[in-house]
Amino acid sequence: MVAYDKIKSNLKKMGYKLTPQRRNILNVILEHEGEHLSTLEIYDLVKKDCPEIGLATVYRTLQLFEDIDIINRQNFDDGCNRYELADPEQDHQHHHLICISCGKVSEMEDDLLEELEQEVKIKKGFEIINHKLKFFGYCEDCSNKMKRNGKKNV
Structure with a gap:
């Protein structure tokens, strides 16, 4: 170990x-x-x-x-x-996807913000050392369940 x-x-x-x-x-x-x-x-x-x-x-x-x-x-x-x-x-913490229906948390390993960080550095002179990003929505299971029940994602 x-x-x-x-x-x-x-x-x-x-x-x-x-x-x-x-x-x-x-x-x-x-x-x-x-x-x-x-x-x-x-x-x-x-x-x-x-x-x-x-x-x-x-x-x-x-x-x-x-x-x-x-x-x-x-x-x-x-x-x-x-x-x-x-x-x-890891330079940055990974992103989290949080289902607002069942509470399931999954991870998004890709850092999707590198380009945005560079833009912030260039435009504002701000040196980003880390960030935390959380996405709230419906996981695939909950989304499919709502579709089967005829409910729209809210």
Whole structure:
């Protein structure tokens, strides 16, 4: 598990120990890579292997992991923060497609904004280092379901 070893090494370099609680939280995040888990979802999954862990410990660990760029926090306007593994090789975070019907979140890996970023730099002299983009709409399943039921996408 290359990511695990790299993260463990980075924690050590920064002066942090990989405590059993942090290890369990990290394992859950790695096991659910590509998903966008909330704090409570992570807590519930961690409690299966580490029943003594407290919710406050999960919150503190997620904050630490975010501060040292192990994870990215996302807000999909659903009332809670969600987390995903950070990719240190990526210049920008990827885009998210959020279904307003079923809540499904999918990722758009292509960076579609490079040309726009260059235009902003040229016209405004503004050096963009990152961006977050969320598209809200209907996923293919929900869209097809609405079409079958004779409803228009609103």
